[in-house]
Amino acid sequence: MAPKTDIEIARAARKKPILEIGERLGIGADHLLPYGHDKAKVSQDFIDGLKDRQSGKLILVTAINPTPAGEGKTTTTVGLGDGLNAIGKKACICIREASLGPNFGMKGGAAGGGYAQVVPMEDMNLHFTGDFHAITSAHNLLAAMIDNHVYWGNEEDIDIRRVTWRRVMDMNDRALRQITTSLGGVANGFPRETGFDITVASEVMAILCLAKDLKDLQERLGAMIVAYRRDKSPVYARDIKADGAMTVLLKDAMQPNLVQTLENNPAFVHGGPFANIAHGCNSVIATKTALKLADYVVTEAGFGADLGAEKFMNIKCRKAGLAPDCVVVVATVRAMKMNGGVAKGDLGAENVEAVKAGCANLGRHIENVKGFGVPVVVGINHFAGDTEAEIAAVKAYVEGQGSEAILCKHWADGSKGMTEMATRVAEVADSGKADFRTLYPDDMSLFEKIEAVAHKIYRAGAVVADGKIRAQLKEWEDQGYGNLPVCMAKTQDSFSTDPGQRGAPTGFDLPVREVRLSAGAGFVVAICGEIMTMPGLPRQPSAEVIRLNDAGEVEGLF
Structure with a gap:
């Protein structure tokens, strides 16, 4: 019998009512805004009341550079959270929301995989609680108000050649990367070049993920530079008087979303800035809330440690006053072989020498993370075709780097496959060995x-x-x-x-x-180098196989 797909596993989950999940964290029903029975937002009033509580230990999950072989960073984050709860720790996970564009493109969703998933998987990977739509609307309201301001006399003397605020949508659409607007005559405004970015690349998304409350959110929105005048002085969103209305649109989106893992453990899923364009971390408000409610919080940062972890440390931690107690670097034997020169089609054959050669990428990430003063544990995300000799080669290499590597079988076995990893990570986080420091000081040029x-x-x-x-x-x-x-x-x-x-x-x-x-x-x-702020769809996008089955259930998401 073929193994179950991620969506089949998620559909079979025995979810508990979200009010029960909230109760486990001490969140009363009056402080939860339910979206159906299995997801809810946490009220700002409740969050404000947590300020004097002691914070738990913060564990960051990052990875080597991505390869087509797959690494499984989110899956490991979820598995580790479940593993910590399974060994008797009070743990919570914090991950990002999924963007529709990659879901219908080639990347897939952001809910984990196998038996280490967050549910409801279908909702999370589609519209969820509407946060991304709110961000899209707030961003585009500002865009509309800029053009409207120019149309009705341009009191701010905006140079329409220097309008920097583009529009956004939560979909991969290369045709919109560079466009001309306001064609069709005087009634439609002044023609100019502009374009669309994907919603996760919006500065509004980055702000939502860094703001501490609604007041801070509005101040940050008002401080965004949207254009330049003819004298080259900046025009801010507050000059267009858009910050108040944008905040209204984002009022609910600012509240963190509470869901659960397959094993009914609490998970905050909130925000999702692009990791190679923005800072690639879930919201500060979700992370800080989780730290007040749990003894251990497992969070992730996008892509490899050279992007996600670096920005987590230098941007998120610096601005939010956070400091990780332990970092997990995820690697796979398959990815080591690809870094060692093996083609994707040949990954099934044992090749210990290629594993050893590819470990240089892992070693670089270990060294970099240690440079932030935080201890590192390597998680080898297990694939069925990995051989004992290949796994041993990775473990030996990591030991030579002054760290340790632990085999993780969460994808197939859930928390049972993460007991050793969870036990060790908790020990490291509790050891007090972390001495966090950023890479550079604020006053450097x-x-x-x-x-x-x-x-x-x-x-x-x-x-x-x-x-x-x-x-x-x-x-x-x-x-x-x-x-x-x-x-x-x-x-x-x-x-x-x-x-x-x-x-x-x-x-x-x-x-x-x-x-x-x-x-x-x-x-x-x-x-x-070359970075796209509006991705395109591949030759055969995932959208071609996503459908409803005869029972009205979603198929094809992964």
Whole structure:
């Protein structure tokens, strides 16, 4: 009999009423806003009442650079949360919401997999509680108000050639990357070039995930730069008087979503900024709430540790006052073989030498994470075809790096396959060995911050940026933005900007082709190499096989 698919496993889950899940965390029914029987939002009033409670231990799950072989970071996050609860710890997980675009493209969902999933899987990977739609609406309201402001006299003297605020939608649609608007005559406004980004790339998404409450949210929204005047001075969202209405649209979206794992353990699923364009972490409000309600909180950061973990440390932790107690770096034997030069079609054959060669990528990530002063445990996400010799090779390599690697079988066995890992991670988190530090200080210049990430995390040689970019960074420093962290936007597939360069390359040039100021979110984006803020669909998108079956159930999601 064929093994069950993720969606079949999720559909068979014996979910408990969400009010019961909330009760386990001490959240009363009057503080939960249910969306059906299996998901709910937690009220801001309840969250405000947690401020004086002691926080639990924070565990970050990150990974090696992604490969087509698969790594399973979210699956490991969920499995570890279940594993901690299974050994008697009070644990909660915090992950990001799924974007519709990748779901219907090629990446799939964001609810875990196998027997380490968050449910309701179908809802989570589709409309969920409407947070992304609220963000899309708030973002596009601002876009409409900018064009409307220009149409009705342009009191702010906006230079329509320098409107930086594009529109967004939560779908992969390459046709909208670059467009011309307001065609069709005087009644439709002034024609200009613009385009669409995917919703998860919106600064509104980043702000929602970094704001501490609604007041902070509105202040950050108002501080977003949306255009420049003819004298090149910035125009803010508050100048367009959009911040109040945007906050109204985001009022419910700011409240964290509570769901459960297959094993009925609590999970907060909230926010979802792009990991290679924005900071790639779930919301600060969800993480901080979970830390007040549980003894251990397991969260993840997008893509490999060179992107997600670096931004988790340098942006999220810096701005929110968080500090991880332990970091789990996820790797697979299959991915090690791919990094060692084996083609995807040949991964089934044992190749210990390729595993050893590919471990250089894992070693780089271990070293980088330790550089933040946090102890590292490697989780080997088990695949059925892994051999004992290949697993032993990874364990020996990691031991040589001064860390330890533990085999994780959560995908097939749920919490039973994570007992050893959960026990060790709890010990490390409780050990007090973490001495967290960021990679660079606030008062370092913006270009030096970019260089710090390039040299210390990517191991690049020269950072290549033309005079215009350096002048722009200097101008922002003169305007008072010099103390912001940098958010590096590059391919997730390599330490370099070349997605085909696997392993642990060194000495390569890192081209910075553009910089953007996210003044509301509170970081400067450095775009390195070719990065799409509006992805396209593949030749055979997943949407072709997603359907309703005869019973009216969703099929094809993964």
